[in-house]
Amino acid sequence: MQFNRLLPDPGPVDSAELLHDLGLAARAPVDRPFVISNFAATLDGRIALDGRSGSIGDDGDHEVFRRLRTQADALLVGTGTIEQEGYSRPIRRADLRAVREALGLNPVPPLVTITRSGRLPLEIPLFGDPEAHVIVYTTAAIEPPRVAARVDLQQIDDGPLLTGALRHLRSAYGVRSVLCEGGPLLLSGLLHEGLVDELFLTVAPLLAGGGPEPPMTSGAPLSVPARLELRWVLERNGSLYLRHSVTPG
Template sequence: MQRLLPNPGPTTVERQLDAYRPWEEPHEDRPFVAMNFVATVDGRATMDGVSGPIGSDADTAMLAGLRTRFDAVMIGAGTMRAERYGRPIASQERREHRERIGLPHDPLMVIVSGRLDLPWDASLFTAGAGRVLIFTASEAEPPETATSLRVVRHEGRVDLAAALRHLREERGVRAVLSEGGPHLHSQLWAAGLVDDLFLTTAPKLTGADAPRILEGKALPEPSELELAWLLEQEGELFARYSHRSPDG
């Protein structure tokens, strides 16, 4: 892997992420929030309904590496239904490494759901490892799960700013990696709740009507991004953008 910006030269996912310590930068009223997406050159976020076929093994390594740097991983219900998550960090060695750098053994897995219509047979719920917290607007009761599960209810819709405040103040979460999907992503930007965007651009075109990385209502105003780094491997680009705040 090559780092194109800044300081061009050879790098690896591990080396690149080693100095990335988002848990040291929580806001007073919410955790530091980063988003991670993979897209085709025409900006599509799915192929055949899922994201896996878009990226290469290097993209999977970036995703796995990023998960080791956050207290919590957050997704929307649509992503949970499509991708059927399991335990976010599969490797025992990586979980132990997290503890050595001051992070919890397993990241808290956070799901945002309106209807609580989730794939309860996915191994995230059945494996009995890690912890899951669901923010929902539904009054339905979830089934018994082998994995420890907490539910926080909001009225009407999940208020994402309040949910992030809850994570910071009630759960001690300092940094959240959100892995989408496009509808959750767009609301987080609209509410000014994102600090970093990790975007892999795979050298592929797919066309058709697959979603883009932001879906739903247009943002109230364009979000300004600053390119913090750009990496390349076999034509695939790995960008990290930081949110440029209006006051610079």
């Protein structure tokens, strides 16, 4: 798919070429995976309309979303998001699986989720798919669910939950890169623990005009705001696609 690159080096660019190999694994710290996050938002900062995020992004956003999924060892998504969006097994297209395999990745990434309460939305398609692999990190004791998907339960007893989860992903599963797909509480938690390395953001030419829908982050503010360095800006049909490096506050 063609985009207009505004920064740097203005000109046309193809998404398959731009996002064919981000080299995430090579930039992973010693003790955890390299973490990128991807969101789409309206111009006034809402990440959902009528409870769903899909109506914000256009086909360009969907293309970036799918291409980023080819780059990471694992996907990281909050339980609220996988429930609201009705997640199923990621990456069904054969061509995108082939991209992952060419990078030395498993054709279908495991989906990692976080639940402090121990509650899991077992009724969504993800848990009914025998080819899906779900890794659950929690501080609660959970009984293994009786579902078709492979579900690994990992309890973190000491220290911050997200830091412990990412360290365990690296040491136990060999995960070197993670794509966080939301939601706001999860992204905020990652920022508070200094665990976000890059942020991809689609800014849609839409205004929500208020309402109850959430912004990209929620919960307690950071004591010092994280600083962003702009890597590139793309444009397509009025939407902007931003890539930032993140420096913890």
